Amino acid sequence: MDEIRSAEPRLSRYIHAKAAQRGYPCAGTFELTPRCNFDCKMCYVHLSKQEQEARGKELTAQQWISMGQQACAEGMVFLLLTGGEPTLRPDFPEIYSALKKMGLMISINSNGYLLRGEILELLRNDPPYRINISLYGTSNETYERLCGIAAYDIVMENVRQLRESGIDVKLNMSVTQENRADLQAVFEQASALGVHTQAASYMFPPVRISGKFGEGFRMRPQEAAQCEVNYNRLRMGRERFCAYAQELAGGVRSKEESGDCEGAQPGEGMRCRAGRSSFWLTWDGKLLPCGMMPEPAADALALGIAEAWRQIHEKVEAIRMPAACQSCAYAHGCHVCAAMCYCETGGYDAPPEYVCQMTRSVFSLTQEASCEEAAKEETWN
Amino acid sequence: MELKLDFVLREIAGDTLLVPAGKTALDLNGMLTLNEVGAFLWKSLPDAADEEALVQGILREYDAQEAQVRADVSEFLGKLRELGIL
Numbered sequence: 280m281d282e283i284r285s286a287e288p289r290l291s292r293y294i295h296a297k298a299a300q301r302g303y304p305c306a307g308t309f310e311l312t313p314r315c316n317f318d319c320k321m322c323y324v325h326l327s328k329q330e331q332e333a334r335g336k337e338l339t340a341q342q343w344i345s346m347g348q349q350a351c352a353e354g355m356v357f358l359l360l361t362g363g364e365p366t367l368r369p370d371f372p373e374i375y376s377a378l379k380k381m382g383l384m385i386s387i388n389s390n391g392y393l394l395r396g397e398i399l400e401l402l403r404n405d406p407p408y409r410i411n412i413s414l415y416g417t418s419n420e421t422y423e424r425l426c427g428i429a430a431y432d433i434v435m436e437n438v439r440q441l442r443e444s445g446i447d448v449k450l451n452m453s454v455t456q457e458n459r460a461d462l463q464a465v466f467e468q469a470s471a472l473g474v475h476t477q478a479a480s481y482m483f484p485p486v487r488i489s490g491k492f493g494e495g496f497r498m499r500p501q502e503a504a505q506c507e508v509n510y511n512r513l514r515m516g517r518e519r520f521c522a523y524a525q526e527l528a529g530g531v532r533s534k535e536e537s538g539d540c541e542g543a544q545p546g547e548g549m550r551c552r553a554g555r556s557s558f559w560l561t562w563d564g565k566l567l568p569c570g571m572m573p574e575p576a577a578d579a580l581a582l583g584i585a586e587a588w589r590q591i592h593e594k595v596e597a598i599r600m601p602a603a604c605q606s607c608a609y610a611h612g613c614h615v616c617a618a619m620c621y622c623e624t625g626g627y628d629a630p631p632e633y634v635c636q637m638t639r640s641v642f643s644l645t646q647e648a649s650c651e652e653a654a655k656e657e658t659w660n
Numbered sequence: 661m662e663l664k665l666d667f668v669l670r671e672i673a674g675d676t677l678l679v680p681a682g683k684t685a686l687d688l689n690g691m692l693t694l695n696e697v698g699a700f701l702w703k704s705l706p707d708a709a710d711e712e713a714l715v716q717g718i719l720r721e722y723d724a725q726e727a728q729v730r731a732d733v734s735e736f737l738g739k740l741r742e743l744g745i746l
Contacts, residue, residue, distance in 0.1 A: 288690055290690070290691055297675075354672045354673055380681070382669070383679065404683065406683065407685065408690075445686045
């Protein structure tokens with residue numbers, strides 16, 4: 280049920296576990312810009328140049344490099360460069376090269392459109408640990424509909440060039456109502472290229488730019504659940520999927536077993552790495568536990584990374600997930616996190632209903648799909 | 661002794677990590693970790709003329725049996741060769 284983490288090298292898991300135990304940041308994300316050459320309908324961060332200038336100033340190359348030095352001194356060894364589209368910055372090569380020299384395992388999030396020419400040369404000569412390309416579909420038409428730009432052919436050509444250069448590529452797909460029909464084709468495309476793929480159909484409400492909780496461009500929870508189940512069938516194959524369906528069904532506790540303690544016990548602390556072993560630094564220098572939630576925040580430019588980390592780490596330790604989640608019968612198959620609670624409800628006290636509905640649907644749709652698979656197998660036998 | 665691949669050595673919370681630098685990421689897409697003696701050997705490599713120099717360096721630094729040190733240094737260098745680092 281946790282493929283990505285289980286595929287992660289053991290050393291990385293150990294480093295994160297140690298950092299969380301000791302309270303230092305071994306991983307960071309530098310959000311170099313909120314600007315992007317795409318205009319994806321579900322984006323949680325994208326601002327136009329005018330909007331960005333009205334909201335604040337992007338950190339300069341020298342400021343990013345200084346942030347890198349400070350974070351390394353605190354123990355950072357993994358760094359994700361993201362945006363917006365990070366390669367849109369003309370000074371991306373200067374920032375990237377300086378950070379690479381610090382001895383960081385750097386990954387880059389990109390839509391892939393600009394990864395050619397000089398940027399490709401830069402990456403060939405000084406490769407990152409991995410490039411995560413957001414693949415939004417398998418046709419120019421899908422891209423036009425969702426991202427406002429018919430970019431598919433160019434992106435795929437750039438992905439091929441990266442692979443031919445030996446650079447590790449992962450394809451990430453955000454599944455929405457505009458591109459869900461392409462899910463299987465994306466998966467097949469990734470398999471043909473021999474690259475890892477990951478699809479997500481839960482879209483966070485873009486609270487950081489809209490200020491509105493529980494709203495965003497996304498499917499109904501039942502539709503998002505259907506996409507998740509479809510993706511699980513693709514990536515797991517019949518045997519593993521049926522075993523996973525059994526695990527889900529077997530793990531569901533009855534109301535009696537789970538106990539009627541809703542609200543009676545304090546909830547659990549945050550389980551993910553956000554603010555415990557990793558941080559997110561926004562384009563204008565705010566340190567967050569995670570890029571999806573605008574708080575708790577600390578001004579890293581004014582305070583420096585060490586003090587900003589200390590402040591958000593302390594606040595994250597105090598966050599408690601909804602008590603109802605702890606006793607929920609679906610907890611063992613639910614992806615709920617603090618950022619989801621915050622973005623859906625504006626706080627951490629109440630379960631995020633959209634996520635609850637999606638999870639319940641994943642459970643029931645998984646059982647239906649498992650029965651379909653079993654029927655198919657019987658027919659063939 | 662000359663290294664064929666580039667790394668940046670990081671010391672974080674008691675761990676010594678070798679992070680691939682430059683094109684090394686294409687040959688070795690991940691980090692390596694060294695224990696205390698491994699870190700000592702790694703730092704000694706650039707100035708050591710040969711395996712014997714590494715052995716003598718360890719014997720000066722640690723109160724250890726020479727036979728064991730020779731076996732450990734040989735194993736360490738063998739691993740580096742296996743990974744294409746040396």
